[in-house]
Each structure stands twice: as C-alpha cells, then as structure tokens.
Amino acid sequence: MNKKNGVKILGTGSYFPKKVLTNVDLEKIVDTSDEWISTRTGIKERRIAEENEYTSDIAYKASIEALKTAEISPKQIDLILVATISPDMLFPSTACFLQKKLGSKLSTPAFDLSAACSGFIYGLTVARAFIESGLYKTILLVGAEELSKFVDWTDRNTCVLFGDGAGAMILSASKEEDDIxxxxxxxxxxxxxxxxxxxxxxxxxxxxxxxxxxxxxxxxxxxxxxxxxxxxxxxxxxxxxxxxxxxxxxxxxxxxxxxxxxxxxxxxxxxxxxxxxxxxxxxxxxxxxxxxxxxxxxxxxxxxxxxxxxxxxxxxxxxxxxxxxxxxxx
Ligand SMILES: CC(C)(COP(=O)(O)OP(=O)(O)OC[C@H]1O[C@@H](n2cnc3c(N)ncnc32)[C@H](O)[C@@H]1OP(=O)(O)O)[C@@H](O)C(=O)NCCC(=O)NCCS
CATH class of the missing domain: 3.40.47.10 (Thiolase/Chalcone synthase)
Structure with a gap:
C-alpha cells in the first residue's frame, strides 16, 4: 500500500458503569468464593451496567472523554468504529447508535467490528490502514462491552469472569508523526x-x-x-x-x-x-x-x-x- 499519512494518537478516554459487583456479592448468587475467584483469576470485582444503560451509552461516555482529551468536536470525526461482541442489537450497529448519541453529522460512516477480546487491536489495525491510505483522516475507535448481559448468572464457570466497560481513542492523519x-x-x-x-x-x-x-x-x-x-x-x-x-x-x-x-x-x-x-x-x-x-x-x-x-x-x-x-x- 502506498502510505499517504502517518497516524497520530490524539487522545483516549474510558468509562465504567457505577455498579460494583464484588466476589463476595457473587458468593450469594452462585456456589463460589472470593478465595477461588481471586486465586484462579486475579479478579476481585467488576462493574455492571444498569438494565437501561446500553453498550452505546458507555461507548458514548468514553468517546466524550477521548474527544475532550484530543480537543476536537464530534463533527471532526470522519469514521466511527466500535469493536464489540455485546452490541446494543444485532443491527443496527452500536457504532450507528453511538453516532446518533454524539450528534455528529449524519453522513459519518459508522460500523462495528467483531473480534472478541482482540477487538480493539483489530480495530486499531483497521483504523491505521484507513488513515495511512488517506481514505479517512480522523477516526473514533471504541472498545465497548456489556458482557454482564450475555452471561448465564447460574454458571459459575463463566459469570465470575466478565464485566462491563468502554474505552475510546481518537486517531488522526499526520505528516510528521507516526504513533502506530x-x-x-x-x-x-x-x-x-x-x-x-x-x-x-x-x-x-x-x-x-x-x-x-x-x-x-x-x-x-x-x-x-x-x-x-x-x-x-x-x-x-x-x-x-x-x-x-x-x-x-x-x-x-x-x-x-x-x-x-x-x-x-x-x-x-x-x-x-x-x-x-x-x-x-x-x-x-x-x-x-x-x-x-x-x-x-x-x-x-x-x-x-x-x-x-x-x-x-x-x-x-x-x-x-x-x-x-x-x-x-x-
Ligand atoms: C476458568 C478458569 C479460571 C478455571 O481455572 P482452572 O484453574 O482451569 O480451574 P480448575 O480446572 O483447577 O478447577 C475447575 C473446578 O473449579 C470449579 N469452578 C469453576 N468455576 C468456579 C467458581 N467460580 N467457583 C468455584 N469453583 C469453580 C469447576 O466446577 C471445577 O470443579 P470440578 O473439578 O469439581 O469439576 C481458567 O481456566 C481460565 O481463566 N481460563 C481462561 C478463561 C478466559 O480467560 N477466557 C477468556 C479469554 S479471552
């Protein structure tokens, strides 16, 4: 590929739902113990989204913080990319819901990317290629999950492991620097x-x-x-x-x-x-x-x-x- 631009990381942001679920709380839900979870996994607690707090909501909060750090407005974004395996719905994409919440110009392309836990790194690779090729200049890349809504809360093998949260990064074309x-x-x-x-x-x-x-x-x-x-x-x-x-x-x-x-x-x-x-x-x-x-x-x-x-x-x-x-x- 003919590289037209370098990629600059302009800012990052993150957001976690307020509700904390500790291992001790989990002891009341399934047959487990703080000791088992801590020693096998290192996890002590995780954040859990409210019923009416969706993946696009936490993606939005992380994005707002990243935009603030990057000192740019949603209008300057020309691609929205969300890595997730726990989307708001099968379709439309969580990226489209996020676009609506950001109020960015209606034509901004937006799509989701599914690569499970490697999703953010897959997204970074896609964003990098788009910017290097000159196709898009400023990209909002988000990794957002509400896995609490996709686990069986009676299955101790899985429900103790996962949590909810979102992170965002703003990437932009640069002639001088290359941060990736x-x-x-x-x-x-x-x-x-x-x-x-x-x-x-x-x-x-x-x-x-x-x-x-x-x-x-x-x-x-x-x-x-x-x-x-x-x-x-x-x-x-x-x-x-x-x-x-x-x-x-x-x-x-x-x-x-x-x-x-x-x-x-x-x-x-x-x-x-x-x-x-x-x-x-x-x-x-x-x-x-x-x-x-x-x-x-x-x-x-x-x-x-x-x-x-x-x-x-x-x-x-x-x-x-x-x-x-x-x-x-x-
Ligand atoms: C899940 C995991 C923590 C289990 O740890 P482990 O050391 O493999 O567990 P063990 O095989 O020693 O123990 C399994 C036993 O613990 C039990 N167990 C499983 N979850 C339990 C829990 N939350 N509390 C108490 N006991 C539990 C099982 O029922 C099993 O019991 P059994 O031997 O009587 O059948 C571990 O395999 C792991 O982290 N795997 C990777 C998971 C992961 O990271 N997935 C996402 C990747 S992106």
Missing amino acids: LSTYLEAEGAYSDLLFLPGGGTVNPVTTKTMDEKLHAIKMQGKEVFKAAVPKMAIAAKKALELSGKQLEDIKLFIPHQANIRIIEAVAKKLGISMDRVFVNIHKTGNISSATTITALDEAIKVNKVQKGDIIELVAFGGGFTSGAAIIRI
Missing part, C-alpha cells in the same frame, strides 16, 4: 467452539428451546482457552515487536488483555519481562473483552504510569480464536 509503529493479527477459526455464544444467530435462531438451553449466554472451555491464550499472546507480542523494529528494552509498558492474572504472568514470563513493566487492572474490571486494552491504556496514562513519547505494547487474545498485538507511541 506496528500491528499484528491472527485468527484460528478451528477453535471457534471453545469460547462462543451459540444463540441468536443463524445457527440457533432464538426459540423457547434455545432460551431454555441458555444458548444466548457465553459458553467456554476454560482450561483449553487458558492453554491457547498464553502461547498465542506471546507469539503476537513478539511478531509486533519484530515488525516495529524495536527491542524489548524499548517498551516502557506492556498492556495485555485482562482475562486472567495467571495468563498475564505466564505471557510475561514467556516474553522475559518482569511484572513491574506489565499493566494490570483486572482485579477491579474483570474481563471486558474488546475494552480491556484501551481502558487499561487510558488508566495507565491517567495515573502517569506512562509519559508522552513512551512506547507501549498492547497484546490480546480472544474467542475465535483471535489474537493480536500493537506497538504504539502515546
């Missing part, structure tokens, strides 16, 4: 039955039978997912680093997908990075799929864990399987 040094993506559809939501699509259209069988909730083979996540994330992290031309020492902070602290630690070990260079906030968020890396990045910026000009690596893995990594400069 590399991106790397992979998918392995052969493993699509290890982490999936079987109901509501063409395979299992909603019927009373699919409802009774709870096919509208996330199904997961936890151990198998765990085993695949560690090598896949390590491979993606290495590939993105190679593509960027940078060395491990150049990376100020690693921001991995927050699914399980043991996965994060195992990936760090495989890469030979000490945990003090790895950002972790899973204890208070749970797994928020496509929103984990961007909300963690936004928090790292807010708490001054990273400074302007620092190089950061994002890495993720999710249902599909999908995986990916990106080297960025903030």
